[in-house]
Amino acid sequence: MFADHARIxxxxxxxxxxxxxxxxxxxxxxxxxxxxxxxxxxxxxxxVEKGLNTLGDFRHQRKYLAQDGEQGGKRRMHGADxxxxxxxxxxxxxxxxxxxxxxxxxxSGDNMRQVVLTGGKGGVGNMxxxxxxxxxxxxxxxxxxxxxxxxxxxxxxxxxxxxxxFPNVGKSTLISAVSNARPKVANYHFTTLNxxxxxxxxxxxxxxxxxxxxxxxxxxxEGVGLGHEFLxxxxxxxxxxxxxxxxxxEGRDPVEDIRAINQELEKYDAGLLQKPQIIxxxxxxxxxxxxxxxxxxxxxxxxxxxxxxxxxxxxAVTGEGTKELLKCIxxxxxALPREVKIYEPEFEYEVxxxxxxxxxxxxxxxxxxxxEGPRIEKMLGYTNLDSEKGFQFFQKFLKDAxxxxxxEELGIQDGDTVRMYGHSFDYYK
Numbered sequence: 001m002f003a004d005h006a007r008i009x010x011x012x013x014x015x016x017x018x019x020x021x022x023x024x025x026x027x028x029x030x031x032x033x034x035x036x037x038x039x040x041x042x043x044x045x046x047x048v049e050k051g052l053n054t055l056g057d058f059r060h061q062r063k064y065l066a067q068d069g070e071q072g073g074k075r076r077m078h079g080a081d082x083x084x085x086x087x088x089x090x091x092x093x094x095x096x097x098x099x100x101x102x103x104x105x106x107x108s109g110d111n112m113r114q115v116v117l118t119g120g121k122g123g124v125g126n127m128x129x130x131x132x133x134x135x136x137x138x139x140x141x142x143x144x145x146x147x148x149x150x151x152x153x154x155x156x157x158x159x160x161x162x163x164x165x166f167p168n169v170g171k172s173t174l175i176s177a178v179s180n181a182r183p184k185v186a187n188y189h190f191t192t193l194n195x196x197x198x199x200x201x202x203x204x205x206x207x208x209x210x211x212x213x214x215x216x217x218x219x220x221x222e223g224v225g226l227g228h229e230f231l232x233x234x235x236x237x238x239x240x241x242x243x244x245x246x247x248x249x250e251g252r253d254p255v256e257d258i259r260a261i262n263q264e265l266e267k268y269d270a271g272l273l274q275k276p277q278i279i280x281x282x283x284x285x286x287x288x289x290x291x292x293x294x295x296x297x298x299x300x301x302x303x304x305x306x307x308x309x310x311x312x313x314x315x316a317v318t319g320e321g322t323k324e325l326l327k328c329i330x331x332x333x334x335a336l337p338r339e340v341k342i343y344e345p346e347f348e349y350e351v352x353x354x355x356x357x358x359x360x361x362x363x364x365x366x367x368x369x370x371x372e373g374p375r376i377e378k379m380l381g382y383t384n385l386d387s388e389k390g391f392q393f394f395q396k397f398l399k400d401a402x403x404x405x406x407x408e409e410l411g412i413q414d415g416d417t418v419r420m421y422g423h424s425f426d427y428y429k
């Protein structure tokens with residue numbers, strides 16, 4: 001089954017924690033720290049798979065998790081890196097953050113492979129924290145946290161020319177007549193429920209890709225029927241062929257049809273009306289005018305003359321007029337930019353810069369509570385404890401980081417002293 005929209009959960013791998021250990025060997029009385037580093041967490045990578053043309057596989061699997069990195073070991077052993085997870089998608093897939101709707105990546109053009117979530121960095125072992133003043137570091141850096149997101153995948157087909165119009169006006173017959181596409185053709189409304197791509201080949205490597213967009217109806221821009229599912233595929237097309245039943249075999253007025261479809265395009269995205277259009281009056285072999293009636297082709301040309309829109313009379317069944325139409329399409333495409341419309345990334349994953357730095361909470365010989373480590377040192381470096389707001393900010397940090405909870409677990413009481421890098425505080429709950 002064709003699917004052009006999906007919602008999935010993605011999560012990169014957590015970095016492996018650094019290890020805390022000390023060298024213990026015979027004849028070595030006081031071995032130094034030898035805790036090894038943790039491995040890197042796996043990335044979440046999206047990659048274009050040329051053979052795919054639908055997001056149907058994502059209906060069966062909704063969660064995609066990369067592998068965590070392994071923890072470091074003693075004797076400076078480095079933990080293994082987690083494996084990356086590669087998610088394969090069709091070309092033209094747009095990845096958005098579900099919460100904000102912002103574009104994370106557009107898998108189109110030259111962007112065939114994109115790292116969307118990076119794995120957490122491996123934590124460093126305690127062997128890295130030994131200094132002249134701290135020769136027995138009892139802490140290591142934990143691995144970087146995994147990143148996770150709910151994302152939406154939206155497939156916008158990539159074609160040079162898009163066929164639009166009401167159901168049963170002959171779009172499927174036209175694309176099958178002029179390209180290598182073989183859609184199901186029958187006299188039923190909504191025979192085409194999926195976009196169909198066909199290559200029109202002029203030989204010598206010249207040609208273009210044409211997309212048969214399923215028939216639109218009035219109200220499509222508000223999501224009536226399958227309106228939104230169809231309209232998204234017009235967005236990347238450079239040129240629109242507005243196919244209309246000039247013979248009125250369905251009992252509809254062709255001029256009103258053109259106006260109605262253009263109105264739906266404008267409601268969905270006003271930019272769609274800025275795309276070049278060609279009006280294709282199909283089923284001209286079925287036109288029968290009584291004496292005194294105006295030829296519908298002449299009427300359409302008169303109605304849209306001021307809009308400078310070319311009008312072609314064709315019969316997709318007999319092939320009448322199709323060569324002239326294809327020549328006009330080729331000339332118009334040659335005058336248009338060849339680049340595919342690419343959506344620029346808007347989303348940036350925010351990470352707390354101090355979240356993964358280590359710290360320790362211990363009780364010294366004087367029964368004082370000592371809190372130290374790079375995370376505490378960094379926070380103290382840019383916090384003004386002399387101001388009331390700065391001190392409140394630091395208190396909130398101690399609570400959010402779980403440091404106050406650890407102090408309570410060690411049995412701290414009101415009035416006890418807490419020391420942090422030259423600062424001493426009296427604890428009161």
